[in-house]
Amino acid sequence: MKYRRANLNDIEKMVELRKKQLVDEGLEPSIDIDEELSVFFREKLSESRLIQWLVEDGEGIIACGAVIFYDFPPSYTNKTGKKAYIANMYTNENYRGQGIAKNLLSKLVEEVKLSGISRIWLGASDMGRPVYKKFGFKEADEYLELSII
Template sequence: MKYRKANIDDIDKLVELRKKQLVDEGIEPNIDIGRELYAFFKNKLSEGTLIQWLVEDNEETIACGAVIFYEFPPCYTNKTGKKAYITNMYTNENYRG
């Protein structure tokens, strides 16, 4: 297996993985969100506010995970206001333990 950071060239792959994740979580795909997902990944990867990791096995993408960085107004417990959120954790069902 190979682990690597996703880049702009992986956006179509990221869109499909996200759709699979949502369906596996029980969410009905009753609308098309492909365009919105594409724009999201393009913007966040370009801004550097999303780091998405991919796991590949024999050229097939089998898992992913991401960290999104965002900011709130600074406060006494977080002087910079910077925060991170772990998201898009997905593993192909054939690779789940």
């Protein structure tokens, strides 16, 4: 297996992987989000606000994971205000249980360390939660959400 960073030429593949991830998490593909995903990946990659790793095997890309960087106002607990969010974690079902997600997380955490950010957060699916906990992520109730329709 080959691990590599995604680039602008990978956007179409990244869109497909993201949609597979969402379906795996139980979301129905009720609307077309291809264009919005393409724009998101193009902009974030171009701005260096997203780093996505891809894992390739003989049949193509079988896994991926990303870190997205956000700027918040500096605070007493986060002097720079910069935060990192793990996203787009997906492994093809035929390759699960082989440590691929752990390897991807290691690469993403290293990217975050190199950027000088000291905290990482993520939203975990039921399937992913054990992987993240085993890696060392802890439960936190730091955020509230309001849905505005």
